[in-house]
Amino acid sequence: MSIIEFKDVSHQDILHHVSGTFREGRITTFVGPSGAGKTTCLKHINGLLSPDTGTILFKGEDIAEMDILELRKKIGMAFQSAPMIQGTVYDNLNLPKAIFDETLDRDRAVELLHRVDLSEALLDQPVKSLSGGERSRVAIARTLVNKPDVLLLDEITASLDYRTVKEIERLIRKLQQSYGVTVIWITHDLDQARRVSDDMWFLKAGELLAFGDASFIDESDNPVIQRFVRGED
Numbered sequence: 001m002s003i004i005e006f007k008d009v010s011h012q013d014i015l016h017h018v019s020g021t022f023r024e025g026r027i028t029t030f031v032g033p034s035g036a037g038k039t040t041c042l043k044h045i046n047g048l049l050s051p052d053t054g055t056i057l058f059k060g061e062d063i064a065e066m067d068i069l070e071l072r073k074k075i076g077m078a079f080q081s082a083p084m085i086q087g088t089v090y091d092n093l094n095l096p097k098a099i100f101d102e103t104l105d106r107d108r109a110v111e112l113l114h115r116v117d118l119s120e121a122l123l124d125q126p127v128k129s130l131s132g133g134e135r136s137r138v139a140i141a142r143t144l145v146n147k148p149d150v151l152l153l154d155e156i157t158a159s160l161d162y163r164t165v166k167e168i169e170r171l172i173r174k175l176q177q178s179y180g181v182t183v184i185w186i187t188h189d190l191d192q193a194r195r196v197s198d199d200m201w202f203l204k205a206g207e208l209l210a211f212g213d214a215s216f217i218d219e220s221d222n223p224v225i226q227r228f229v230r231g232e233d
């Protein structure tokens with residue numbers, strides 16, 4: 001079943017009549033050349049950007065009609081450059097609650113750290129003392145604070161070393177399998193996309209050329225996709 005659907009979405013000169021679905025409980029990876037519109041699509045899903053024309057449905061409801069803060073409770077987002085505020089790990093995990101004038105229980109904060117395989121000893125550490133991999137995990141834990149149905153992740157493993165990249169990949173899979181969360185993410189690494197995707201969306205120059213089961217990336221007879229796979233684009 002689809003959890004999010006784009007219906008004929010256009011945005012400035014960046015996205016052109018994009019129509020496609022994201023299946024519930026799956027990991028979908030955006031692939032395609034630089035500047036294809038991947039990040040722009042992602043930002044449309046949690047209302048950071050709005051379509052000029054067309055509609056985006058979340059569980060059948062037009063997100064333009066939804067309360068934006070409620071939408072962002074249901075759709076958590078972490079960027080590569082996940083902005084961390086100065087302060088402790090707890091301060092950062094508390095941010096999504098603070099937006100609603102609420103406070104995150106410390107017990108819940110510890111539980112979130114465990115979910116991303118971090119020790120509770122980190123809770124009162126300043127974030128600036130963390131390694132890149134630990135920061136990525138805190139960024140992911142922060143997206144889980146409001147128990148979202150969907151996680152949006154943009155390039156969260158860029159600039160991490162190979163071993164840490166693999167650990168974060170395992171974590172993404174674990175979150176999907178253990179909690180049934182739908183993951184929609186972007187990576188520039190096609191091998192990584194193959195390793196971690198159930199589904200893919202292939203974008204080129206703002207057009208969605210293919211979407212669905214990830215196997216299409218290696219089986220497509222579309223010359224544009226074939227060139228991308230050969231590393232020629």
Ligand SMILES: Nc1ncnc2c1ncn2[C@@H]1O[C@H](COP(=O)(O)OP(=O)(O)OP(=O)(O)O)[C@@H](O)[C@H]1O
Nearest residue numbers: 014032033034035036037038039040041186188203
């Ligand atoms: N705020 C903006 N105003 C105008 N153009 C923008 C804006 N943001 C992005 N663009 C342009 O839109 C196009 C798509 O950008 P986007 O970042 O969505 O692509 P992408 O596929 O994520 O690229 P990359 O893989 O390089 O991150 C690019 O040509 C970019 O220069």
